[in-house]
Amino acid sequence: MSSPRNSVVHNVIDVLRCFSTEAPLVGVTDIAAQVGLHKSSVSRLLATLESEGWVEQDPSTRKYQLGLGLIAIAGPLLANLNVRQVAHPYLNELAATSQETTVLALWEDAASVTVEQIASDRTIKHTSPLGARYTSTGSATVQIFLAELTFSAVEDLINSGTIRLQDGWTLDELRQRLEIVRERGYATNLRETFDDEIGIAAPVYDHHSQVVATVLLAAPSYRIDDHTIDTLIKQCTAAAAKISTRMGHPASHETVER
CATH class of the missing domain: 1.10.10.10 (Winged helix-like DNA-binding domain superfamily/Winged helix DNA-binding domain)
Structure with missing residues (x-):
């Protein structure tokens, strides 16, 4: 009413x-x-x-x-809109280069949420609808966000049912995977949530070196081999680094310049 x-x-x-x-x-x-x-x-x-x-x-x-009190209310929205605005041309560039679907995801209420998408021009493609929420540890974007938390916080999310441990995974395996994600600077979902889909995600940092978003490449698994995966990883991490540079992250600027 x-x-x-x-x-x-x-x-x-x-x-x-x-x-x-x-x-x-x-x-x-x-x-x-x-x-x-x-x-x-x-x-x-x-x-x-x-x-x-x-x-x-x-x-x-x-x-x-x-x-100025209004800024405190609008601040989170402005921050999200800002990263979407900054990311958009780079998502377009990544989609054109990779010929696959590119996505920008944010962490909201303990879920990875799609806030922007550039769909692949190919007939067969994978897409992520705007507003789609992902909570499985098998999701590449979820892994990026979880890697920024202490593992005790990750366990709390899993024990509460907020985040779902991917079928067949143990907590020890998840801990090791998140450590690798932090070390490498990207996460993969190689047919782990769906047999016909692969996902590669890389973090976007702001000037405080905080992860504010994730760039995702999504593609059908049938046309992806080891060489293609390596290429997509390089393209995805490069795009995320460019966006991070525009967001004021100095380490990303050094990466892009090298």
């Missing part, structure tokens, strides 16, 4: 929408006229928003402007 349009939440949204790049400073009277509320109601709403840091009052004009 939808909430009524005159709810407090809707009033707050209407007030916030009064601010724009063209009109960054707005007075109570103007806001009241725009949203159709009494000035006293607008004043109370602005006082609440000011206490949260969502708006600020200019001491000279007594008008209001948006506050």
